[in-house]
Amino acid sequence: MPWKEICPMDEKMEFVGMYLSHEWSVAALCRHFEVSRKTAYKWISRYIESGPVGLLDQSRAPRHHPQAVPLLTEQMVLDMRQAHPTWGPRKLRTLLERRYQGKRWPASSTIGDILRRHGLAVPRRRSRKSPPYTQPFLHCDGPNRVWSADLKGWFMTGDGQRCEPLTISDNYSRYLLRCQRVKALTYETVQPVFETAFREYGLPEAIRTDNGAPFATTTVGGLSLLSIWWLKLGIRPERIKPGRPAQNGRHERMHRTLKRETANPPKSTLKQQQLAFNRFRHEYNYDRPHESLQQQTPASVYETSPRTYPLVVPEMSYPDDMERRWVKAQGDISWSNRHVYLSSTLAGELVGLKEVDNGLWDIYFGPIRLAQLDSRNKRVMHLPKTERNHDH
Numbered sequence: 001m002p003w004k005e006i007c008p009m010d011e012k013m014e015f016v017g018m019y020l021s022h023e024w025s026v027a028a029l030c031r032h033f034e035v036s037r038k039t040a041y042k043w044i045s046r047y048i049e050s051g052p053v054g055l056l057d058q059s060r061a062p063r064h065h066p067q068a069v070p071l072l073t074e075q076m077v078l079d080m081r082q083a084h085p086t087w088g089p090r091k092l093r094t095l096l097e098r099r100y101q102g103k104r105w106p107a108s109s110t111i112g113d114i115l116r117r118h119g120l121a122v123p124r125r126r127s128r129k130s131p132p133y134t135q136p137f138l139h140c141d142g143p144n145r146v147w148s149a150d151l152k153g154w155f156m157t158g159d160g161q162r163c164e165p166l167t168i169s170d171n172y173s174r175y176l177l178r179c180q181r182v183k184a185l186t187y188e189t190v191q192p193v194f195e196t197a198f199r200e201y202g203l204p205e206a207i208r209t210d211n212g213a214p215f216a217t218t219t220v221g222g223l224s225l226l227s228i229w230w231l232k233l234g235i236r237p238e239r240i241k242p243g244r245p246a247q248n249g250r251h252e253r254m255h256r257t258l259k260r261e262t263a264n265p266p267k268s269t270l271k272q273q274q275l276a277f278n279r280f281r282h283e284y285n286y287d288r289p290h291e292s293l294q295q296q297t298p299a300s301v302y303e304t305s306p307r308t309y310p311l312v313v314p315e316m317s318y319p320d321d322m323e324r325r326w327v328k329a330q331g332d333i334s335w336s337n338r339h340v341y342l343s344s345t346l347a348g349e350l351v352g353l354k355e356v357d358n359g360l361w362d363i364y365f366g367p368i369r370l371a372q373l374d375s376r377n378k379r380v381m382h383l384p385k386t387e388r389n390h391d392h
Helices: 008-020 026-033 037-055 071-083 089-099 108-117 187-201 225-232 245-262 270-286
Strands: 146-151 165-170 176-181 206-209 236-239 323-326 332-335 338-341 350-357 360-365 368-374 379-382
Touching (some): 008 037, 026 037, 071 089, 071 108, 089 108, 165 187, 176 187, 176 270, 187 225, 225 236, 323 332, 350 368
Parallel strands (some): 206 236
Antiparallel strands (some): 146 165, 323 350
């Protein structure tokens, strides 16, 4: 008879019943049910050993898995994940290899399977990728070539206090130089944070920021007191285009991690929040591997700058072919016995002027071309955006 697929269990029970009646030989039963002798004897032995339960379909999966992750290894993975709840499989594997050298660890994909099996995997939200904008990163080919600085954005701690951290990082190594809460967005509160960083790590060649206070203003050249101080130290201020945070993408990516691990939710007090920033900074620099650094830590890549912070901040200097003028307290300069307004932000600073046409002078603060002076009409003209540059 053909094998019935509607209820295999009934067919197996019928086979065994006929066999137990001792009226049928195994060979005859095999012909009747169209099964092999091997299958017939398997059903008989399973029935004798376990009864009807032994005739149920059994899993084809092997009972022993030579490649299975040992329970101790799996538990060590889970313990590491508990210590770093936001880390992914690759970062966890790198840290495990570093801490337990000589032990073989499962692949990152297997660690991901372990996390998912225990409900610890957080699905990553995939975003559409646009072509890379490489201009801001052209000079990030070594430590201290370009630092990035930003204010994370304020939030309230548990006791209702406003907290806004200032962050400074080295673009090449991702080393987080500072993560410090500031009281206000002013030169007086932000400048000391940069000064201590300069004294500890030396001076970068450039600092990249957005266009907000205290990094920039709406005055000529967009200069602020902070960027003026940087220029006098030989640091070039770079500002990303408005609405283009991707131009400072490395720093922005760090900010997302900072928020997730230190302010979600915020801590109870400002003191506790700053302690959380400090712990994050240490872990980010010394423990956390970075894919862009081939799983190295920022601390293993970063090195201090050979340009040390000077004992005295120098005044700006200019070539011999340029005129020099001090900006007065009201923001004007003297020209042909007349006072011509430039910018109150530059009060007390020395600017240089270079004649480019008959009666037309370019005004510089250090390497920054600020504006043009029309000496005939005794007025300062702003530069068109397409003509602004940073060369004498």
